[in-house]
Amino acid sequence: MSITDGGVRGRDFVGYRIAGAISALVFILLLAWAVFEIFDGDSFVRPEVSMQAAGTEGEAIAERNQGTLLASEVLTARTKMLDERFRTGPSPEGETPELAGGDARIVSTPLEDGTALTSAWAVPSADDAAMLQAAGRVEGLSSLPYANAALYERPAGRDWRIGISDFVTHLGAIAILGMAFLLSAILALRGRVPIRQGKSGRTVKRFGLLERTTHWMTSVSFLGLAFTGIAIAYGETLFVPLGERVMGTLGWWSTWGHVLFAPTFFLGILLMIVMWTHRNLPSKLDLNWLAKFGGMFSDDGDHPPAKKFNAGQKLIFWSAVLGGLVLVATGVTLMFPYYFLGIEGMSWAMLIHAGLAVLMIAIFLGHIYIGSIGMHGAIDAMWSGKVDRNWAEEHHSIWLDEIDTQRSPAE
Template sequence: MPQDSVHATPQTHGPVLVRGRDFKAYRIGGAIVAVLLAIALAAQIWELFDGDARTIPEYRWSATDHTPELGGVQASELVIARTKLQDERWRTGPAPDGDAPDYAFGNEIRLRSTQIEDPDPLLTEAWSNPDSEVLPVIKPSEEVIGMSSLPYVNADLFERPFARDWRLGLADIATHLGALAILGFSLLLALILAVRGRVPIAEGRSGRTVKRFGLLERANHWMTSTSFIMLALTGSAIAYGDTLIRPFGDEFLGAVGWLATWGHMMFFPPFALGLLVMAFAWMRRNLPSKLDIEWLRRGGGFFSDDPDNPPARKFNAGQKLIFWSAILGGAIMIASGVLLMFPFYFLGLDGMSWTMLTHAIVGVLLIAIFIGHIYIGTVGMQGAIEAMWGGDVDTNWAREHHDLWLDELEGKRGGAR
């Protein structure tokens, strides 16, 4: 990687920062965005508690009251017939023009469904409640993985009670948690921008710049960040497509879903490679130190225009938190993503279920975290984006936010602190 250096450049901005109109526009924009996000967040909270998306059993299967003569053979035939009817036609039949098996339809039906009064989603027995006529004649299977609506005594295995926990975790916890985290954190940042305004270069631009990141560092950063953004968009389309995209039509949802499914895998390799390069290039400088405690205690100086900010080397505590979130969270996403790309090759059904939950929850939390990173690097702080855009930053910006690193470059004794 190219070495950091200090050099002078033609002064394009005066040392006195003209904030008035430009900085006021940022605050107005932040207020407008905050109002829109507050509305979206309120809608999400309403959706969370309105109860219209809960999966609640409403019917149970039982033997009909008028068939006390139902014997073991008949019950077995009945179960076989119903299994065939619910299976795929190409595999078990019956043929479309064939006769329906006995005990399946018409007056010979032997099972019926009854509505459950006051259904409770937590009442496991409500999902399958075979009566005393059926229980004695059905033998539990050795092991069945899947689900069925048949009145088996091993219905708990067929229906997989853990699958209900998985559905709760994916549909409620991961989905709603993701929406609340992303919308809530974005709202917080918009409020900060509206109230605090943009963090300025307190002393104004000096006209001198310092090399902060080299070409390879910047190229790798943009490759990784672009890959993550595309992974976030395609993952969100997969997770929230039914809510966000279906209103535009089923065909559009299908096209977006197809692109998102393939695109999610296509952007995985550059993201993984970029994280690996970042880990090797920046890990040593991102190790925790005592300076981080003081930086966090003073909020990084973000809430004051005083140029005397807490001391920091090349990466301050906030940037270290982002770095380790990317490395550790990214590692979890990569590992779980690989397991999901090869289903049941390394894990069983329960392991795959937990892997999908982990992938979804960590993914939405990373999106929320990187929204903060993008905010600080763009509209949140004057001069910050220049570090990754052109590689050079103004020396006054460097002095205010990374003074010990600048001292090291300039060869002063303060850099050894």
């Protein structure tokens, strides 16, 4: 492995490798933490309320188990409050009835038309009724003093919760941090992929304005969706320690931001399909390119020949297109709950959406790396639209020949 750029030892190339080593260290620590999180047992969901038997035996148990005692107190206070509310009826505006023996308070303002509200609640609309039906609730008997206690959670919901909060969330963190570690290690050990002959100073046009605008619109939208999606999925771990207000504000912005970035992402994917599909169909050259991994790990200039897009880029294109379309489709069904899918379908949609999203983030970290710091001269293609001829010759030799032949067909 060498740290040369066209035969010249470059100080910036050493700088990149040091930066790679430091970030590899940071990411391996974060990765270890993400693995530890799987086994620390904090993802078990504990019941929020439970009742404790009265009497000395019950109190002794409660003493040993503070959580249960607390739940029992909360439940008793809530029951008392409901009882008080029932007996006193609507209170005059602004008046806050105080409850004996508890901190619970209720504030009530008179309703202009109370009957309309109650009848709306009592007689659900067709949509609401379908919603309750779809939930497939199990009803049972309960001695607890409030009616909802007799309604049990949809049993399949437990599997869904384990799938989302354990499987996808933990494996997602490992995939993203693992990829970040891998790329940092590649930068540290291999350095940037250089232009072996150095820059020639002569450029060739690679992407037009529409192609570049589409690319940046799609990538900004993707990054917006990724950051807001991460905030939604991992907010409790990342932001709650910063305070509930921070969590609340970020949660609010993330929920709306996630919806806001979706249309431009979808439009970008559609435009990419129209502009680039014909150049991304598989060919025999791809197998050769993949076998040599594009010559990325050798400095002897043995880059396999490629047309405009090599096999690696084709994989990126198809990931963006197929992954993007599935993300949009599942996302839309979740944006309009119960409109396209019932609860079972929505559970699957959410699992697929979240699982695919973290996978896409990991894949596109790789693309962003190779398109920016990972390979010398690559970013010019999407920034100015022009690349150095030596870069083009090393990475896309057949495409460069095609361009030259088009320019001077007589030759």
